[in-house]
Amino acid sequence: xxxxxxxxxxxxxxxxxxxxxxxxxxxxxxxxxxxxxxxxxxxxxxxxxxxxxxxxxxxxxxxxxxxxxxxxxxxxxxxxxxxxxxxxxxxxxxxx
Numbered sequence: 001x002x003x004x005x006x007x008x009x010x011x012x013x014x015x016x017x018x019x020x021x022x023x024x025x026x027x028x029x030x031x032x033x034x035x036x037x038x039x040x041x042x043x044x045x046x047x048x049x050x051x052x053x054x055x056x057x058x059x060x061x062x063x064x065x066x067x068x069x070x071x072x073x074x075x076x077x078x079x080x081x082x083x084x085x086x087x088x089x090x091x092x093x094x095x096x
Contacts, residue, residue: 003039
């Protein structure tokens with residue numbers, strides 16, 4: 001099971017990475033905190049202090065077009081916010 005899907009690179013989490021040493025990831029909904037911790041430590045070679053996880057449910061959306069109302073739903077996902085130990089850093093832009 002591939003636990004990590006992609007890192008979250010937003011203005012808010014970039015600020016938290018600089019000040020609080022926190023990083024965000026979109027992860028598999030079935031993954032628990034221990035699996036997430038192991039995957040991040042192996043992939044980025046860092047030590048993790050704590051992990052907070054949250055599940056976002058999909059929202060229903062609708063728009064009005066010439067052909068009528070179009071209805072749909074956004075995808076639900078699980079987010080993990082990881083706090084690293086002091087002195088540890090993850091560089092998402094090193095492989096670009």
